[in-house]
Amino acid sequence: MTILINILLILLALIILKLILISVFFFEEIKAAQKKDPASRSFLEIVLLYQGLHALIAYRVAHFFYKARFYLIARFMSQLARFLTGIEIHPGARIGKRLFIDHGMGVVIGETAVIGDDVLIYQEVTLGGTGLEKGKRHPTIGSNVVIGAGAKVLGNITIGDNSYIGSNAVVIKDVPSNSTVVGVPGRITKQDGKKIDVSLDHAHVLDPIMQNLEELENRIKKLEDK
Numbered sequence: 001m002t003i004l005i006n007i008l009l010i011l012l013a014l015i016i017l018k019l020i021l022i023s024v025f026f027f028e029e030i031k032a033a034q035k036k037d038p039a040s041r042s043f044l045e046i047v048l049l050y051q052g053l054h055a056l057i058a059y060r061v062a063h064f065f066y067k068a069r070f071y072l073i074a075r076f077m078s079q080l081a082r083f084l085t086g087i088e089i090h091p092g093a094r095i096g097k098r099l100f101i102d103h104g105m106g107v108v109i110g111e112t113a114v115i116g117d118d119v120l121i122y123q124e125v126t127l128g129g130t131g132l133e134k135g136k137r138h139p140t141i142g143s144n145v146v147i148g149a150g151a152k153v154l155g156n157i158t159i160g161d162n163s164y165i166g167s168n169a170v171v172i173k174d175v176p177s178n179s180t181v182v183g184v185p186g187r188i189t190k191q192d193g194k195k196i197d198v199s200l201d202h203a204h205v206l207d208p209i210m211q212n213l214e215e216l217e218n219r220i221k222k223l224e225d226k
Helices: 002-025 027-035 043-049 049-067 071-085 210-225
Strands: 126-128 152-153 177-184 187-190
Touching: 002 027, 002 043, 027 043, 027 049, 043 049, 049 071
Parallel strands: 126 152
Antiparallel strands: 177 187
């Protein structure tokens, strides 16, 4: 009985140590989750229950082994994380600071993908490749980018800083900074040179088709007034 109690105490100590280490080394990511997820209730809730954070932790460890050329171990860890979280991040991807993957189920991030700082990704997003070519074949995502649920960003393209990729958009061409992309294939509209709305009001993103129609209406009105 004493041995069992000692084992349980050791396990409890290891769990507490793990929580402390996660809280220290992933403090910025946890704070980013608190800021970007209105459903978050506490620091501890995020550490224990957010699969996006757990997937990112597994990626950081797997990426270390990948850079050390222990490819099999790295891939094993990424596949284990995929099984546990539903999020697949290839250990060869390069990810910046404060990434937050909200909900996360079905997210796929390819081997040569590059992600900047302060990026927000929703469920079922794919940062994928096209064709069977070697080398850089996945997208580069700038900083402060939001990628809506179900969006597919494919190929060796660049998404500029401060851009918003709408839900279920399919993006296969470069996107300039401060842009919104919606539709299939993705259509680009400028956000008047401003950053995306930090309130993340997805129901009121700028629609490029409506903008074009409004411009045409204004031109017709000016012609009629002459």
